[in-house]
Amino acid sequence: MSADTPKPRSLKVLGTVFGIVGLIFMLYSGSVELHYAHTRPRVASVQDGRIYLQDTHGTIVYLTREEHSHLNLLYGLALLFLVCFGITVYLEMKRKKLR
Numbered sequence: 001m002s003a004d005t006p007k008p009r010s011l012k013v014l015g016t017v018f019g020i021v022g023l024i025f026m027l028y029s030g031s032v033e034l035h036y037a038h039t040r041p042r043v044a045s046v047q048d049g050r051i052y053l054q055d056t057h058g059t060i061v062y063l064t065r066e067e068h069s070h071l072n073l074l075y076g077l078a079l080l081f082l083v084c085f086g087i088t089v090y091l092e093m094k095r096k097k098l099r
Contacts, residue, residue, distance in 0.1 A: 011095070015088030022081030029074035036071065037061055 037056035044051055044062045052068035054061050063071070 011092055018081050018085035022078055022085055025078035029078050
């Protein structure tokens with residue numbers, strides 16, 4: 001095994017961490033989205049800055065720029081970690097195939 005190739009155990013641990021963190025971010029993102037769907041106004045208000053439409057399973061609410069950005073950041077982080085999880089699974093499968 002070359003020096004730059006990750007050890008099999010470290011790759012599995014890293015993949016597990018990516019998967020768990022991605023799942024946590026996904027669940028938290030969904031929780032925040034549902035919270036917004038139940039607590040934010042259903043009518044846009046330019047004066048309050050609530051101009052960002054959020055449709056959650058047919059429930060339309062309006063978010064501020066900060067709320068909208070926060071929700072997008074959470075979903076983006078979830079996607080990032082889940083893609084990293086997928087990459088580690090792919091690398092592990094490729095490593096096993098080369099044995």
